[in-house]
Amino acid sequence: MDGPAPHSEADAVEAAQQRLDGLYAVRPPWEIGRPQPAFLALARSGALRGRVLDVGCGTGEHVLMCAGLGLDATGVDLADTALRAAEDKARRSGVRARFLHHDTRRLADLGERFDTVLDSGMFHMLDPDDRPAFIRGLRAVLRPGGRYFLLCFSDREPETPGATGPHRLTRDDLTDTFAGTLHLDFAVPATIEINLDRPGIRGWLAAMTMLSRPADRT
Numbered sequence: 001m002d003g004p005a006p007h008s009e010a011d012a013v014e015a016a017q018q019r020l021d022g023l024y025a026v027r028p029p030w031e032i033g034r035p036q037p038a039f040l041a042l043a044r045s046g047a048l049r050g051r052v053l054d055v056g057c058g059t060g061e062h063v064l065m066c067a068g069l070g071l072d073a074t075g076v077d078l079a080d081t082a083l084r085a086a087e088d089k090a091r092r093s094g095v096r097a098r099f100l101h102h103d104t105r106r107l108a109d110l111g112e113r114f115d116t117v118l119d120s121g122m123f124h125m126l127d128p129d130d131r132p133a134f135i136r137g138l139r140a141v142l143r144p145g146g147r148y149f150l151l152c153f154s155d156r157e158p159e160t161p162g163a164t165g166p167h168r169l170t171r172d173d174l175t176d177t178f179a180g181t182l183h184l185d186f187a188v189p190a191t192i193e194i195n196l197d198r199p200g201i202r203g204w205l206a207a208m209t210m211l212s213r214p215a216d217r218t
Contacts, residue, residue: 029196030058030121030192030195035062038191039149043069048071049115050072051113052066052116052118053117054073056076056119056120056125057075058075062120063090063097063098063099067095067097068095073097074098075097075098076099076102076104077101077104078102078104080101083101105126105130105137108136108137110141113141117146124165124167124168124169125165135178144210146210148182148210149205151205151206152169152204153166153167153168155169180211181210183208183209184206184207185207185209188205188206189204190203
């Protein structure tokens with residue numbers, strides 16, 4: 001009788017969770033204690049609407065930002081350490097928000113629909129092989145006409161020797177990866193602020209709209 005597979009999906013999820021919790025054992029570079037300026041500007045412009053889902057929410061700054069605007073805001077992440085910090089922030093601020101331990105590659109399992117999805121630094125961490133699963137999840141949770149806002153590393157940011165991520169993305173990567181599911185409304189250069197003693201990261205701020213009838217991709 002064959003034994004269990006040595007690299008099952010459950011093993012992979014557990015490994016990802018341990019890796020993420022390890023990153024939050026100390027203050028990670030992206031933990032700046034406030035929303036990213038690019039997303040804060042979107043919030044102030046009124047672009048964030050309806051039910052909001054933050055994928056890879058970390059310690060919850062963008063969820064709390066949206067909840068503070070009176071929006072129904074949910075954050076999902078695999079890092080229990082980050083989620084506990086987010087829940088503590090929500091309690092201390094008196095803001096009502098929801099945080100769930102959930103794999104962003106399995107968004108359909110939420111069984112919910114949202115009007116807005118935020119992604120600050122999650123997509124560029126996905127291996128290319130995991131991107132189709134994430135996009136299928138977006139199809140399931142983002143209502144037609146809903147918008148996906150992405151803040152990610154761009155190809156203008158120099159590679160870090162020996163590092164395997166985050167992946168640097170070109171504008172064509174954004175167009176081609178989401179083609180058939182989301183329409184790219186814009187992708188503009190943006191700065192991702194970090195807490196290190198160096199300039200911010202060169203990134204993209206992209207906005208995409210869910211198509212009414214997403215095309216199947218094979």
